[in-house]
Amino acid sequence: MTGMNTVLRYGRSALLVEVDDVLGFQAACEAAQPEGVVELVPAARTLLVRFDPARTDSAVLARSLASLSTVDVSSRSAATVTLPVRYDGADLEDVAEAAGLSVSEVVQRHSAATYVAAFCGFAPGFAYLTGLDPALHLPRRSTPRTRVPAGAVAIAGEYSAIYPHPSPGGWHLLGHSDAQVWNVDREQPNLLVPGTLVRFEAVR
Amino acid sequence: MTGKIEILAPGPFATVQDLGRPGYAAVGVGRSGAADRGSLKLANRLVGNPETHAAIEVTLGGLRLRFSEHTTVAVTGARVPIRAGGRAAAVGAPIVLRPGDELELGVASLGLRSYLAVRGGLDVPPVLGARATDTLGKLGPPVLAAGMSLPIGSVVQGNPCVDLAPLTRLAEEPVLRLEPGPRLDWFTASALSTLLTGSYTVTSDLDRVGVRLDGPALTRARVGELAPEAAVPGALQVPPSGVPILFLADHPVTGGYPVAAVVDEDDLDLAAQLRPGQRVRFTSPTPATSD
Numbered sequence: 001m002t003g004m005n006t007v008l009r010y011g012r013s014a015l016l017v018e019v020d021d022v023l024g025f026q027a028a029c030e031a032a033q034p035e036g037v038v039e040l041v042p043a044a045r046t047l048l049v050r051f052d053p054a055r056t057d058s059a060v061l062a063r064s065l066a067s068l069s070t071v072d073v074s075s076r077s078a079a080t081v082t083l084p085v086r087y088d089g090a091d092l093e094d095v096a097e098a099a100g101l102s103v104s105e106v107v108q109r110h111s112a113a114t115y116v117a118a119f120c121g122f123a124p125g126f127a128y129l130t131g132l133d134p135a136l137h138l139p140r141r142s143t144p145r146t147r148v149p150a151g152a153v154a155i156a157g158e159y160s161a162i163y164p165h166p167s168p169g170g171w172h173l174l175g176h177s178d179a180q181v182w183n184v185d186r187e188q189p190n191l192l193v194p195g196t197l198v199r200f201e202a203v204r
Numbered sequence: 205m206t207g208k209i210e211i212l213a214p215g216p217f218a219t220v221q222d223l224g225r226p227g228y229a230a231v232g233v234g235r236s237g238a239a240d241r242g243s244l245k246l247a248n249r250l251v252g253n254p255e256t257h258a259a260i261e262v263t264l265g266g267l268r269l270r271f272s273e274h275t276t277v278a279v280t281g282a283r284v285p286i287r288a289g290g291r292a293a294a295v296g297a298p299i300v301l302r303p304g305d306e307l308e309l310g311v312a313s314l315g316l317r318s319y320l321a322v323r324g325g326l327d328v329p330p331v332l333g334a335r336a337t338d339t340l341g342k343l344g345p346p347v348l349a350a351g352m353s354l355p356i357g358s359v360v361q362g363n364p365c366v367d368l369a370p371l372t373r374l375a376e377e378p379v380l381r382l383e384p385g386p387r388l389d390w391f392t393a394s395a396l397s398t399l400l401t402g403s404y405t406v407t408s409d410l411d412r413v414g415v416r417l418d419g420p421a422l423t424r425a426r427v428g429e430l431a432p433e434a435a436v437p438g439a440l441q442v443p444p445s446g447v448p449i450l451f452l453a454d455h456p457v458t459g460g461y462p463v464a465a466v467v468d469e470d471d472l473d474l475a476a477q478l479r480p481g482q483r484v485r486f487t488s489p490t491p492a493t494s495d
Binding site for chain 1: 226227228229230231232233331332340341342343383384385386387431432433434436438439456457458459463466468469
């Protein structure tokens with residue numbers, strides 16, 4: 001017997017489902033194709049299910065989502081993207097000190113992990129990557145930078161990310177990559193779509 | 205291409221908007237599009253366009269344009285004085301222009317955003333299927349500036365056949381319907397009644413992303429940080445100050461503050477017309493009445 005998922009109402013045409021395995025639940029939704037669903041938006045612990053109220057009833061959809069079983073996607077073959085990183089970020093030494101590690105240990109731990117693009121947000125193509133070494137879990141900077149350059153490779157909390165565009169940002173900068181993670185002229189503009197496996201490779 | 209529009213003055217802030225780019229939220233791209241979608245659609249219908257055509261979204265008036273060709277335009281949304289080819293013209297009515305005519309919007313007296321549709325639509329290059337400027341995601345055409353010109357398209361749906369359209373009533377003190385949001389339980393039990401009984405003021409911290417309100421604060425019942433989760437237009441997101449921010453068209457795709465309530469989607473067009481300094485109240489949705 002699987003447990004029931006918590007389904008929260010979010011206005012008249014969306015429901016927010018709390019799940020442990022967001023991508024697995026999204027895969028289940030995509031397979032079940034409940035009537036009236038128009039868009040699925042994964043986030044850290046939730047999947048937003050937008051629907052057309054003319055085609056389905058919120059209560060009916062909520063019941064079917066509550067009883068949907070997560071699909072195991074861990075064995076699903078996912079695309080792997082390797083991003084070359086020059087570890088020269090402005091916060092490397094601060095991160096090393098906060099983590100009680102040397103700079104080279106920070107680099108080693110950050111580039112040893114295999115990450116999963118869990119969800120996007122903040123900006124087009126900005127993917128939150130899970131799988132960060134717990135020794136590197138740090139709160140955001142107390143004062144965000146007004147400008148973080150495009151390509152900055154950064155960490156905050158349990159996530160790593162690469163900034164697709166120059167923007168303000170409160171994450172710790174470890175280095176930068178020349179990889180183009182976002183390009184609207186590509187058929188798939190976002191290199192790191194949710195579910196993609198990501199590795200960072202230290203380069204000089 | 206059947207002509208062009210020259211921007212002589214954009215006013216405080218003007219962009220090209222259509223109905224946006226739905227379906228890309230999972231890759232971090234919001235829908236964007238007209239903040240007041242109903243007014244954009246109406247402006248398009250008035251000039252015989254499909255409702256989806258791109259038009260100019262003007263903030264607080266002040267727009268001045270020159271047209272290269274014979275064309276028909278319409279202005280909807282905020283109440284704003286219009287001069288077209290040296291003559292006074294009305295909001296909500298087709299306006300016929302001759303080559304070289306200038307069109308000027310004065311300062312909006314009620315409401316914030318006007319929509320200027322031109323017959324044939326604005327034929328700027330689409331990005332991810334839409335011609336909307338997403339100010340947060342930095343997608344789509346650039347923010348309009350003096351000296352720019354916009355190509356006019358040629359696709360129309362029919363002929364303009366209405367002389368004057370009834371306009372949505374804009375109140376001095378708007379009332380927006382809202383319902384409990386997904387994270388109302390992160391606040392004390394009185395949070396909803398605080399929202400429903402309090403009077404809020406629209407601050408000048410207002411753009412296409414959202415409206416920062418000033419008024420009674422909500423008190424958190426749960427400490428800690430919420431993991432980022434997807435947002436919708438109309439969400440009342442509550443930052444640590446306790447005073448909500450109302451999300452509009454260019455809201456972040458995911459947000460990290462709890463959403464205490466959600467403004468009814470039928471009232472989002474009114475929310476897009478809120479002006480700095482204006483008072484706004486919230487009410488519970490009531491069953492539809494036949495008025």
